[in-house]
Amino acid sequence: MHEKQKEDSSNAAGHRRPYHARLAGFDKPRPNAPRHGGQKKTHRAHAHARPMPRMRPMRPFAQKAPLSKIPPLGDSLRIIPLGGVEEIGRNMTAIEYKNDIIVVDAGLQFKEEGTPGVDYILPNTKYLEERIGKIRGLFITHGHLDHIGGIPYLMPRIGNPPIYSRQFGAIMIQKRQEEFPHLPPLNIKVLGKEETVHISDTMSIKTFPISHTIPDSMGLIIKTSIGEIVFVEDVRVDNVDGVPTEEENRQYERFKDKEVLLLTMDSTSIEKRGFSLSEGKVIENIEKIIRATKGRMIISTFASQVERIIGIIKIAERLGKKVAVEGRSMKTNLEIIRSLKLLETKNIISLGEIDDYPPDRVLLFVTGQQGEEFAALSRIANKTHKNIRLRPSDTIILSSSIIPTNYNAIVKLKDNLYRSGAHIITYLDSDVHASGHGNREELKWIHQHINYRFFMPVHGYHNLLCQHAELAHSLGAPRENIVIPDNGSLIEIDPTGKKISVRKEKAPSGLVLVDGFSVGDVQEVVIRDRQMLAQDGMFVIIANVSISSGRLKKSPDIISRGFVYLRESQDLLQQTRLIIKKTVEDITVGMRPIDFELVKDRVTDTISKFLLQKTAKRPIVIPVIIGA
Numbered sequence: 001m002h003e004k005q006k007e008d009s010s011n012a013a014g015h016r017r018p019y020h021a022r023l024a025g026f027d028k029p030r031p032n033a034p035r036h037g038g039q040k041k042t043h044r045a046h047a048h049a050r051p052m053p054r055m056r057p058m059r060p061f062a063q064k065a066p067l068s069k070i071p072p073l074g075d076s077l078r079i080i081p082l083g084g085v086e087e088i089g090r091n092m093t094a095i096e097y098k099n100d101i102i103v104v105d106a107g108l109q110f111k112e113e114g115t116p117g118v119d120y121i122l123p124n125t126k127y128l129e130e131r132i133g134k135i136r137g138l139f140i141t142h143g144h145l146d147h148i149g150g151i152p153y154l155m156p157r158i159g160n161p162p163i164y165s166r167q168f169g170a171i172m173i174q175k176r177q178e179e180f181p182h183l184p185p186l187n188i189k190v191l192g193k194e195e196t197v198h199i200s201d202t203m204s205i206k207t208f209p210i211s212h213t214i215p216d217s218m219g220l221i222i223k224t225s226i227g228e229i230v231f232v233e234d235v236r237v238d239n240v241d242g243v244p245t246e247e248e249n250r251q252y253e254r255f256k257d258k259e260v261l262l263l264t265m266d267s268t269s270i271e272k273r274g275f276s277l278s279e280g281k282v283i284e285n286i287e288k289i290i291r292a293t294k295g296r297m298i299i300s301t302f303a304s305q306v307e308r309i310i311g312i313i314k315i316a317e318r319l320g321k322k323v324a325v326e327g328r329s330m331k332t333n334l335e336i337i338r339s340l341k342l343l344e345t346k347n348i349i350s351l352g353e354i355d356d357y358p359p360d361r362v363l364l365f366v367t368g369q370q371g372e373e374f375a376a377l378s379r380i381a382n383k384t385h386k387n388i389r390l391r392p393s394d395t396i397i398l399s400s401s402i403i404p405t406n407y408n409a410i411v412k413l414k415d416n417l418y419r420s421g422a423h424i425i426t427y428l429d430s431d432v433h434a435s436g437h438g439n440r441e442e443l444k445w446i447h448q449h450i451n452y453r454f455f456m457p458v459h460g461y462h463n464l465l466c467q468h469a470e471l472a473h474s475l476g477a478p479r480e481n482i483v484i485p486d487n488g489s490l491i492e493i494d495p496t497g498k499k500i501s502v503r504k505e506k507a508p509s510g511l512v513l514v515d516g517f518s519v520g521d522v523q524e525v526v527i528r529d530r531q532m533l534a535q536d537g538m539f540v541i542i543a544n545v546s547i548s549s550g551r552l553k554k555s556p557d558i559i560s561r562g563f564v565y566l567r568e569s570q571d572l573l574q575q576t577r578l579i580i581k582k583t584v585e586d587i588t589v590g591m592r593p594i595d596f597e598l599v600k601d602r603v604t605d606t607i608s609k610f611l612l613q614k615t616a617k618r619p620i621v622i623p624v625i626i627g628a
């Protein structure tokens with residue numbers, strides 16, 4: 001779901017991420033971000049951190065499901081959702097039949113609350129890695145990051161198969177790959193609107209266009225000897241006041257009188273009733289606002305809303321306004337739009353030129369309407385932007401909805417915007433935003449236009465998938481013909497095409513995290529430490545022990561971060577020092593040689609208990625015992 005994309009912050013000087021993490025659309029910097037690696041051991045200094053018993057519940061990492069445990073496929077058709085069916089993002093599904101596997105999409109998910117410091121989460125591709133010789137291609141349904149973002153990380157793992165994509169997605173993929181110059185070039189095959197890719201004698205794939213928010217979105221018809229699977233990923237139904245357009249009718253006409261074996265479909269907006277607002281209506285409403293605006297116009301939307309951006313720039317041109325864009329993802333997407341000649345305009349100006357024109361001739365596109373700290377709109381709002389200062393005569397349209405996890409940041413952003421005195425318009429008071437994910441009635445309409453035997457909802461949290469399954473059932477699909485997958489589910493259709501089932505075995509589905517320069521699934525300890533640090537901080541004890549006498553050479557040093565304010569906790573510190581001294585010396589006086597491991601363990605235990613008793617907090621206690 002494109003709307004999860006973090007907007008960017010290219011001009012936040014000094015906050016640039018490593019090159020491979022600076023990608024269009026989601027490079028929110030984390031200054032001083034913790035890097036994994038844990039404590040450093042130095043000569044004679046013995047550092048030790050022991051995981052404490054309390055922690056927030058976490059999903060398991062890297063469940064190992066050895067190849068041998070998964071039964072061979074035989075003549076069945078197997079569908080394996082590898083991501084995107086327990087969350088929004090990291091979409092990836094594999095289809096396996098006979099000797100071939102094809103993969104649909106390779107997305108990423110932005111970090112979750114439970115994974116502090118992690119950049120992104122990827123689908124787990126172990127199942128594919130174990131069957132690398134069968135993979136014939138990766139098919140990309142459209143160019144949003146939750147469908148293409150995993151490519152640089154995952155392609156080497158699955159043997160760099162050819163990538164099949166329509167043109168817009170292909171350029172998005174290529175553009176992103178430039179950020180990873182150390183990787184081998186991708187083999188991208190650009191597909192047409194309705195093109196068939198012959199995989200083998202028993203499998204072929206046909207593309208067809210569908211509506212979303214980015215050009216060249218497509219569905220797939222995967223033909224096998226058992227039957228056809230229709231993949232409809234992120235999708236909306238273009239409509240005028242709830243009546244689907246002629247174009248939509250024409251696109252789905254192809255399924256008339258056809259029996260489809262399995263349908264899979266986006267469930268993101270199943271909870272929203274009715275039809276969504278049409279994109280045409282949104283652009284029309286924004287045009288009305290632009291016409292009525294006397295001063296400068298600032299529009300903030302997701303850079304992924306490519307079709308809206310094109311529409312608005314065309315309006316600006318018609319009304320004789322110059323357009324400047326700010327925000328890295330927005331600039332990148334504009335570049336792609338222009339290189340594909342989806343927009344031919346001469347009215348784009350640079351940010352430095354905006355003051356050369358009267359305010360009513362200037363329209364600005366900026367990223368950051370979700371309140372991302374370093375993104376353009378936040379910097380404009382808190383007056384730290386290099387070129388743009390708000391004036392009371394400005395009009396600002398926030399052309400996006402609120403992503404629930406960003407609620408607080410958006411409140412702060414809006415407060416700052418209102419302080420400037422500018423006129424603010426949001427989707428709450430005007431129809432200036434529509435989602436790219438079809439509401440319930442749109443999904444229903446698609447169900448009614450495809451005659452399928454089996455149904456599998458995808459894309460969304462488990463509860464959304466269940467609601468989508470209910471919708472399918474209410475439209476006549478028998479319950480035994482509907483499967484609700486989890487990440488790693490092995491869904492099989494028997495060779496007769498009469499029965500669908502979910503195996504009790506599962507493909508590996510543990511979290512795969514991108515954390516700075518490392519990609520992997522074995523960083524459980526690191527994440528757990530970060531969670532504890534975030535919750536209760538850390539407490540480092542440095543004690544110098546005389547090897548000859550076993551006594552402390554001086555009172556121990558204490559360093560703490562995020563635990564208690566030390567200056568106001570002198571009593572606590574004094575008591576802690578005494579306990580450390582006693583705990584250490586009880587063991588070390590008379591001990592030759594000194595067992596440092598034992599001393600560290602004892603200090604950790606004793607001090608952790610003491611601090612818990614005194615403060616009801618459990619910081620990570622790190623004793624450093626130095627013998628001299």
Ligand SMILES: [Zn+2]
Binds near residue numbers: 144
């Ligand atoms: Zn999308």
